Amino acid sequence: MILRPLRVRFAPSPTGMFHVGSARSALFNWCLAKQTGGTFILRIEDTDESRNQPEWTQGIIDAMAWLGMDDSDPCFEGPYFQSAFAEQHVAAAARLAAAGHAYYCDCTRDDVIARTGEGNLGYDRHCRDRGLTAEAGRALRFRVPPGLTVVEDRVRGTVEFDNDLTEDFVLLRGNGSPMFLLANVVDDLQMGVTLVVRAEEHLPNTPKQQMIWDALGEEHPAWAHVPVLVNEQRKKLSKRRDKVALEMYKDEGFLPEAMRNYLMTLGWNPGDDVEIVPWEQIVADFRLEDVNHSPAFFDVKKLESFNGHYIRALSVDDFVRVCEPWTKDITNFDRSRFALIAPHVQLRLVRLSEVAAAVDFLFQHDPVVDPDSWTKAMGAENALPILLAALASYEDAGWDADTLKAGLERIGEAMGLKLGKTQAPIRVAVTGRSVGLPLFESLEVLGREESLRRLRAAAARLGVA
């Protein structure tokens, strides 16, 4: 399908950590820009009074880069900062006022309530025809025309709004600063945005913005409102209640490839009964028209499953490399030793942050012994005999996993035990736990000397000198 290059934008406000829902909106926009050979504009909407801080902006940029959206791609444009365009916003407001599409208003919130009651009815158009001029303290309001505003939405279809139920909203505050509805439109106009893809919470804003475009005499962009992400209570994911910061997921060892793939399957599916799909294919196949209409639950369990798939798909070298942030703090960590066991580790993680707990016993002088595991494994009748037999056998055995396994199997046979039972005391002696990486491979990597030392220590603890 040949499409004309789209100019899309992602316009977050830097009011906190970067939200997974924002990330998904950004991803949707990114796919559309890429697949049409268009442009992805990043515009930071920093016009809120005091809610934004510079570090949040950098957080957005870093998080987007983590997901693969940054200026190394030619489609990327920006970042722009909305605050830099205040002049244009005000100028547009002036044009609107001059053309009679807006009027000044000196009502306070209390004035309006006094007239309309507490009923939350919105502005009562009190100043509409009072002919007030611009003056400090007076807000500029949009004169909503009569009739119907029809929004053609690329994911929802046609949505109609009765203008009589739309209040004369504020364009410019009493202090002269532009409001979101206006600033957003003017920026989109200036930047040549042809398609606006954003979360559903913006759908009620759309008729208002479309009216501004019309009043400005410009052709509005196409609209697309994607469903919001919700928590288990089916409420919109919120920074206060929910764990939404992309950075937290990064820190817990989620791979960006897994995160972006998972995020894309929320409200959209790659088709053909598959979910784990190469990014290039997602970019090529994503279609707004196929996006679902209902909110999607952000399910960390499923994210973990995706992450596990992506972790297992890594080459061993890459796996070792991506584990670095979590392995570098392990005492006595040795990268080459880790690389030897890495293939086994890779199969068992759903989050990279779990790597330390899985392999630390290989580097510690003495493994941290889990009391329950010890009690269970060493309390068995055969624990000590197994330990002693293994010690004897391993003294001069060939030091590779197969030989070590065969040796322990022989010991078990002599006692009438299956390997599953025989390995338990050895595992606890060497690793400190009853579950973990494959035992014989671990012994091989640990080495004869250290392994025997641990076996002797365990035997000693059981009462044998």
Next chain:
RNA sequence: GCCCCCAUCGUCUAGUGGCCUAGGACACCACCCUUUCAAGGUGGCGGCACGGGUUCGAAUCCCGUUGGGGGUGCCA
């Protein structure tokens, strides 16, 4: 309150009037494999919110009900 959106297994989804006895994935359960745990394999549990239409035929179209969600700032 008012406006708007939405409604398939617990969750994410496939499904665009007959191919549906509703498919897949996650989670859960069982079994297999097995050196613990995983991974992998096999099987199981489990859904079209409800009521009316339209039609030879409805998960699919229409209306209503119910239930969820979003919005309703001189925030963005």
